[in-house]
Structures are given as C-alpha cells and as structure tokens.
Amino acid sequence: xxxxxxxxxxxxxxxxASQLDKHGxxxxxxxxxxxxxxxxQQYVSAxxxxxxxxxxxxxxxxxxxxxxxxxxxxxxxxxxxxxxxxEFPPGPLAAGEEPLKDIIVMEFATGSLKLISPTDCIKDRLxxxxxxxxxxxxxxxxxxxxSEEIDLNEIxxxxxxxGKLQEFRKIRKQLVGEKxxxx
Amino acid sequence: MLExxxxxxxxxxxxxxxxxxxxxxxxxxxxxxxxxxxxxxxxLDKLEAGGILASRLAGRTRIxxxxxxxxxxxxxxxLLKKALSFYPPEEQEQLLMVRRRPRRRGKPL
Numbered sequence: 001x002x003x004x005x006x007x008x009x010x011x012x013x014x015x016x017a018s019q020l021d022k023h024g025x026x027x028x029x030x031x032x033x034x035x036x037x038x039x040x041q042q043y044v045s046a047x048x049x050x051x052x053x054x055x056x057x058x059x060x061x062x063x064x065x066x067x068x069x070x071x072x073x074x075x076x077x078x079x080x081x082x083x084x085x086x087e088f089p090p091g092p093l094a095a096g097e098e099p100l101k102d103i104i105v106m107e108f109a110t111g112s113l114k115l116i117s118p119t120d121c122i123k124d125r126l127x128x129x130x131x132x133x134x135x136x137x138x139x140x141x142x143x144x145x146x147s148e149e150i151d152l153n154e155i156x157x158x159x160x161x162x163g164k165l166q167e168f169r170k171i172r173k174q175l176v177g178e179k180x181x182x183x
Numbered sequence: 184m185l186e187x188x189x190x191x192x193x194x195x196x197x198x199x200x201x202x203x204x205x206x207x208x209x210x211x212x213x214x215x216x217x218x219x220x221x222x223x224x225x226x227l228d229k230l231e232a233g234g235i236l237a238s239r240l241a242g243r244t245r246i247x248x249x250x251x252x253x254x255x256x257x258x259x260x261x262l263l264k265k266a267l268s269f270y271p272p273e274e275q276e277q278l279l280m281v282r283r284r285p286r287r288r289g290k291p292l
Contacts, residue, residue: 075232090234094254131251 002110004069005081009036011110012084013048015068018111023064026053028093028103029115030124032140037106038118039143047076047085051093061088095123096131096162118148122175123158129171130164138171145175152176184266193218195266197226201236202263203278206248215277235259 007015013029020027029037031049062072070077070086077086093100093116102117116124121144128137144150152175159168185195200212213223227247230236237250249256267275 090232092254094252096252097254097257099254127252 003081004079007082007110009033009041009045009048009084010106010113011108012082013037013050013115014106014108014113015110016048016065016070016086017050017113019068020050020061020064021112023060023067025056025061025064027051027088027114028053029113030093030100030121031089034115034121035125035140035144037115038121039140039147042143042147043140046083047087049087049089051089051091053091053093055091095120095158096127098123098158098161100124118144119151119154122150122155126155126159126164126168126171127162130159130162130167138174141171142174150175184269185262191226193222193226194230197223197230198235198259198263199267199270199278201247201249202260202267204281206246208244208246 002011004012004015013033017027017029027050029048030051031047032043032045033048035043036045065072065077065086068079069081070079075087079086100116100120100123102120103114104117106113106115115121122141125137125141125144128134129141152172155175156165156168156172159165185198186192189195189198196216196218197207197212200207200215209220209224209227212227213220216223227236227238231238231247231250234250235253235256236247237252238245238247240246249260253259267278270278
C-alpha cells in the first residue's frame with residue numbers, strides 16, 4: 001500500500017472511503033474533487049467532500065478515520081502527510097431540491113470509491129452557479145462536460161425544476177460547444 | 184410555537200427572523216428578541232453547519248441567509264410561513280415590516 005503522501009486524489013478518496021466502509025459507514029464523494037477526477041486533474045480541489053448515505057455518529061467517524069491517521073480539527077479531518085482536507089457536509093446527497101441517485105463506482109489500488117455521476121456533478125456545480133452566481137463553479141461544470149459523456153437533456157430537466165431554465169439556456173452553449181469542439 | 188419540533192426557542196427565533204427579513208446578522212437578531220448574543224450565534228453556527236443557512240462577510244459582519252441549495256428549503260419555508268401566521272399581529276409586523284429601500288448617508292430623519 002502506498003503512503004498517503006504518494007496517493008493521487010482518487011487513490012486517497014478511495015483509501016478513506018474503503019476505511020469507512022470497513023466500519024460500516026457508506027459515503028459518496030461529491031463536490032469539487034469529483035471535478036478533479038472527471039476532468040483528469042485539469043481542476044484540482046483541495047478538499048474531499050464525502051456525504052454519508054445514512055447518518056453516522058461523529059465519534060464513529062472520528063474513530064474510523066483515526067485508524068488511518070486522520071485527526072479532526074474543527075469540522076475537518078486532516079492527515080500530516082497531505083494538505084488535502086476531508087469534510088463531511090450535511091446530507092442528503094442532493095442538487096438543489098432533488099436527490100442524487102446515480103452513483104458511480106471507481107476502483108483504485110487503494111480501494112473502491114463511490115462518487116456522483118458526471119451528469120450529477122454538473123448539476124452540483126450548476127446549483128452553485130445558479131444560486132450564488134459563482135463563475136468558478138460554471139467553469140468546473142464546463143470542464144466535466146469537456147471530459148465526460150453527460151446527459152444534457154437531464155440537466156435541462158433538472159434546471160427547469162430548479163426554476164433556472166432561462167439561466168441554463170444561457171450557458172447551454174458552453175457545455176455543448178466545448179463538447180462539440182472536442183469531437 | 185415550533186420549539187418542540189426544533190428543540191430550542193432560539194432556533195425558532197433565528198429561523199423566523201431569517202424567514203421574515205430574508206437575512207440577518209447575530210447582533211441584530213439578538214437585539215430584535217432582546218436576548219443574549221451567544222445562544223443566537225450558537226444556533227446560527229448549527230444551522231450553517233447543517234446546510235440550512237449560508238453566510239457571507241460584509242465588512243466585519245457575517246450575514247446569514249437561507250441556503251438556496253438546502254433540499255428541504257421550500258418545505259421549511261412553508262412550515263415557517265404557517266407558524267408565522269399564528270404569531271400575534273404586532274410580532275408579524277415587526278418581523279416583516281422593515282425598511283428595505285436605500286437611505287443616503289447623512290440624510291436627516
């Protein structure tokens with residue numbers, strides 16, 4: 001097994017998720033680190049956001065992560081060999097008002113990692129763009145659209161449900177355009 | 184009114200204030216309810232950690248709003264709206280009727 005200092009973001013995420021799984025804690029990776037994985041590291045996130053599938057007592061989380069050298073500081077978990085911090089944002093796994101159910105499993109030498117699908121990753125980023133006008137989140141959504149097969153019709157349907165159809169139409173070309181450029 | 188459900192009177196107060204005014208900062212909320220600052224701050228922290236509220240800095244003041252990405256926001260606001268309708272009319276008015284239009288600096292009253 002590699003040392004934590006030598007692990008890629010994906011390997012580290014899988015290492016943590018597998019450790020938690022051994023303790024009966026099922027987690028799904030969400031947030032910016034999914035963009036890192038789907039964009040082949042064109043964007044690098046400094047944290048790993050895991051959402052628990054079922055509520056876990058904090059002390060159980062603390063105990064499981066202590067087993068691989070992570071210690072809690074405020075609301076985050078840190079390891080002396082990496083600058084990447086681990087966070088457990090409150091559930092449920094959702095983009096705006098909808099639950100995210102399309103879970104992908106990636107295999108690494110360090111273990112298995114469950115993460116939200118590329119299409120859901122774009123919804124997650126667009127939620128931040130739509131509600132907070134965060135252009136960095138839009139740029140991340142475009143990176144994922146460039147790199148992965150995504151379901152634009154599904155993203156459009158979700159945007160309508162969020163009351164953001166007009167906003168989606170304004171940025172649709174960026175998602176489609178980049179993809180068409182790639183082909 | 185929602186205290187048995189929310190587990191704390193201050194939690195109800197904070198949520199109701201943000202619902203009525205759309206945003207608020209700790210000292211403003213504590214002053215409105217004539218209560219201590221610390222328990223208000225504690226509730227704001229808890230609600231932010233739970234993803235229900237979001238905050239931003241304006242100068243040195245941290246301003247809290249509902250987190251638009253909270254998946255149960257519509258339902259929560261529905262509950263708060265109903266609870267507010269049971270409040271005494273003067274308290275409803277105090278929460279909802281607040282000057283929102285700009286006021287030029289130095290303008291005499």
